[in-house]
C-alpha cells in the first residue's frame with residue numbers, strides 16, 4: 376500500500392532537525408536545487424583524514440526536504456568520504472521509515488547535496504591553492520547530476 | 521496527513537481548525553434535521569407510492585430553500601447534483617454543447633477552480649476556442665480584457681463569485697453587463713462565496729450558478745446548479761431523466777435535505793455571522809502582516825469575510841502547514857510542494873507571483889467553530905512557525921550557528 380502522509384520519524388526530524396546551520400570555511404560545500412522549482416539545499420562539511428567530522432545544512436523546502444537533510448547529516452557524520460559518497464536517496468528514505476512516493480525526489484536532493492559537498496572537498500584537495508575558501512561559483516559549475 | 525504525537529505537539533492542546541475553505545463539519549442543526557432521511561429516507565422521489573411522495577416533498581422543500589438563498593425565480597431553477605464539481609461541469613459542458621449553433625467560444629478567468637478550467641480545456645481540445653481572462657495583482661478580473669475578447673459566439677463565460685485561495689470578490693454585476701452585452705450566458709461558481717456574502721441571481725444578472733452543500737455546512741455529496749428559466753443546456757449524465765432531465769440518477773436524499781437546511785440557516789444567519797467572522801479576519805490580518813516579509817494575498821477590501829491569505833518570504837507552505845499542525849492549528853497552502861503535480865497554485869501565479877513567492881503561501885479560513893479568543897494563539901503560532909522555518913532556510917540570512 377502506498378504510504379499516506381509522513382512517518383513519525385519524518386515528523387520528528389522535521390520538528391527537531393539535527394545539524395542546522397552553516398560552517399565557516401567548510402572543507403566541502405554543496406548546493407543543489409533551485410528556488411524556482413521549490414527546493415534549495417545547502418550542505419557544509421568539515422573533513423579530517425578523509426572522515427566527515429562535522430556537517431551542517433540549510434533547506435528551503437517541504438517537510439520531507441527538511442527531514443531528509445537532517446537525516447543525511449546524521450548518516451554521513453563520522454563516515455569516510457568514499458563511504459558517504461555511496462549514500463543513496465533510498466538509504467535516507469528508509470532511515471526515515473519511508474516517504475510518500477511523491478516526496479522521494481526530496482530525498483534525492485539531500486543525497487545529491489551531500490555528494491556535491493564531498494566532490495567539492497575532493498576537488499579542493501587536488502588543487503589546494505584554491506581550496507581554503509568557500510567558493511560557490513566553483514561548486515556550481517560541477518553541480519549537475 | 522496523520523496526526524503526529526511528537527515534537528512539542530500536545531494532544532491536549534485545543535484544535536483550532538482554519539481550513540473551512542477545504543472542508544467543513546456538518547452543522548449539528550443540519551445533521552439533526554437531515555439524519556432521519558439517512559435512516560428512513562429510502563423512498564425514491566420518482567415513485568408514486570406514499571414513501572416516494574414523501575421523498576419528493578423533502579426534495580422540493582430543499583429546492584425552495586436553495587432558491588431562496590440566492591433569490592432564484594422559483595424552485596424549478598435548482599438542479600441537484602452530487603457535487604459542485606459536477607454542477608460546474610454541467611453548467612459549462614451543458615451550455616457549450618447545447619448551443620454550438622450559436623458559437624464555439626467559451627471564456628473563463630485564469631483563477632477559476634480546476635473543475636471549471638478542466639471542462640473548458642476539454643472543450644478546447646474538441647475544437648472550441650477558449651479565452652482566458654487575466655486578473656490584476658489583487659485577483660480582480662480585467663473587465664476591459666473581458667469586453668475585448670467576448671464575441672457573439674461566446675456561449676458561456678465562467679467567472680467565480682469569489683476566489684477560494686485569495687478571498688477576492690469579483691465585480692459580478694459589471695461582469696454580467698459585459699457578458700450580456702457581448703456574449704450569451706454567464707456562469708458563476710459561488711462555491712466559496714455562498715453563505716458568506718448575499719447573492720441575488722436576478723439583481724446580479726447570473727444565468728447559471730454553482731453551489732456546494734458542504735461549503736454551507738451541509739453534508740458532502742450534494743451540489744446544485746441554478747439555471748435561469750429559459751436557459752438552454754443539455755445533460756452530461758444520461759439515464760432516468762431526474763432533475764427535469766438535466767441530471768439523471770436518484771437524488772441523495774440525506775445530502776440534499778441537509779443542503780437545503782444548511783442554505784436556510786446560511787440565509788437567516790449570514791449577516792450576523794459574516795460580521796463576527798470579519799472582526800476576527802481583520803484582527804488576524806492586522807497582526808500577521810506585521811511579521812517581516814509577510815504579505816496579504818488577494819484584495820484587502822473586496823474580500824470574503826472569513827478569508828485571510830498570506831505569503832511569507834523565504835519559507836515553504838507545506839512546512840508551514842506541518843508546523844502549524846504541531847500547534848493543533850489546521851491551515852492550507854498553495855505551495856508547489858503540497859500539490860500532486862508539484863506545480864504552484866495557478867491562482868497565485870495568475871496574480872503575478874513568482875514561483876518562489878507562491879511557495880510561501882498560507883491560507884486561513886475562519887468558520888463557526890472559531891472565536892476572537894483564539895486569535896492571539898493563532899498569531900503566536902504563525903510568528904513562531906515563520907521564525908523557526910526561516911532559521912532553516914538558506915534564503916534567509918537569519919542563520920543559527
Ligand code: FES
Nearest residue numbers: 436437440481857
Ligand atoms: S521541497 Fe518541494 S516537495 Fe519537497
